[in-house]
Amino acid sequence: MEAIKRVFYLAIVILAVLSGCKTEVPEVTPIDNIIKLTLPDYKTLSDAKKVHADGATKLQLVATLPGDADAANRTVTFKCSQGTFNTTGASATQVDILAIPASDGKHFEAKTVLTLGTVSGPYTISALIKNQTQYERDTTINVPAMNVSDLLSFSIDNYAALVAGNLLKADGVTRIKLIASLPLSTLNNDLQVVFISSAGSFDVSDANKSTKTVTAVLQNPMDNHYEAWAYLTLGTTAANYTVNAQLKTKPLYTSDLIFAVQALKPTDVLKFTFSPTTGLRADGVSLLKISTAVTGIPLTHPVTLTVSDGVFQGSQTPKSVTPSLSQAGTADQFLMVGNDPKTYVLTANIADLSLSLSQTYTVLRANPDDMTLEPSSLSVDQTGSGISFNIFLKRTTGTVSPGTAVSVRAYQTNSSGGQIAVGRFTGTTNVSDISGKITMVYVADTGTFDLTKPVVIEVTGTNDAGSSVVKTFSLAVK
Secondary structure (H helix, E strand, O other), rough: OOHHHHHHHHHHHHHHHOOOOOOOEEEEEEEEOOOOOOOOOOOHHHOOOOOOEEOOEEEEEEEEEEEOHHHHHHHEEEOOOOOOEEOOOOOOOOOEEEEEEOOOOEEEEEEEEEEEEOOEEEEEEEEOOOOOOOOOEEEEEEOOOOHHHHHHHHHEOHHHHHHHHHOOEEEEEEEEEEEEEEEEEOOOOHHHEEEEOOOEEEOOOOOOOOOOEOOEEOOOOOOOOOEEEEEEEOOOOOOOEEEEEEOOOOOOOOOEEEEEEEEEOOOHEEEEEEOOOOOEOOOOOOHHHHHHHHOOOOOOOOOOEEOOOOOEEEOOOEEEEOOOOOOOOEEEEEEEOOOOOOEEEEEEEEEHHHHEEEHHHHHEOOOOOOOEEEEEOOOEEEOOOOOOEEEEEEEOOOOOOOOEEEEEEEEEEEEOOOOEEOOOOEOOOOHHHHHHHEEEEEEOOOOOOOOOOOOEEEEEEEEOOOOOOEEEEEEEEE
């Protein structure tokens, strides 16, 4: 049968030549050979610049066989120098396909799909009757290198302003908008974009929040491209972020952006205000109102306040407190001041963010509003050891700060109304102890005394307003 076919075909060719007939000679001999090998979608895709060595682009291959080809000669072996066929066989660069009747009813066709590889350059594609290398058709196509920008562009919305404003902070709340743009010519099955970030989190329900898949859509009817958006919330650790956008169906179409996320400064998120702003006295009872404001971070981060002096009201630990922040991130605490005039250091600490901010507040001396003098005697002997007297400094509110000084003097009034200093004072100090008490001794052993007139002991202090507080008592001189 095979020999008869060959003779018949040869006779046709000879007759055509001898008769000068212009009818086209069939392309292939013998009759069971492959008539043609075509790539029906190659030109359209190539003209649209959609053929690239991207490891994902697919091309259909069609081998056409004569309509009367023997069943034994209908299995076509497709081969390619690069790329892969979808096959379970031993070689992904070769696949066997049984030809089936074509839609025209006149031929058999074997079809398969070649996925282009990641190597650019000439691809040689061939089709032959299985195990009959002499019956082979081949063609060569040029596959250009992948050009990501032809199919994908990637940007961060308003990036220049974010950088200029120093707004890329590791605060756990700042959100940036990632935008992937695809041309309108993008095939529907290539519209899914996978966003990936090295840090931060996408708003997804999955446990893996470093990845989000979004389908690009026409955001505005007037746009000339599709866009996929994803919002990335920055984390709480300063780092260089690498964000990536890639086509889900063509992972080699990928674009990276790298940007720096700065560490938070304490002043970015913490603020103190004091009331009163100044002038609070160290009287042991006055309250300093401390208003704390936390902004720009999730309020789930606990804030601890500590103070160098004073006592926090309502706290089990006098020198520290963890305030309950309102929904606005604010809290008021009250600190009872001590008796020592000094500069208080207040520190707010957010331990899990390694943020700490300290501010100072100076508590002023609590001066006396009044005083009481208590002498041990109302007379003094010029030859004796003198008399002692106690000075008790008092305030309307609270107690006088320890170490508060007074001035003392002793005098007699002469006939013209002048004041003549007489005697002297002894004692360890003229400043108050913690209870507001000062003890001094007056000795009448210096100066000329008028025994007919009393010695006036005058004690002068200064109140908070800077005015003098004066108390006296008189001694008879013997």
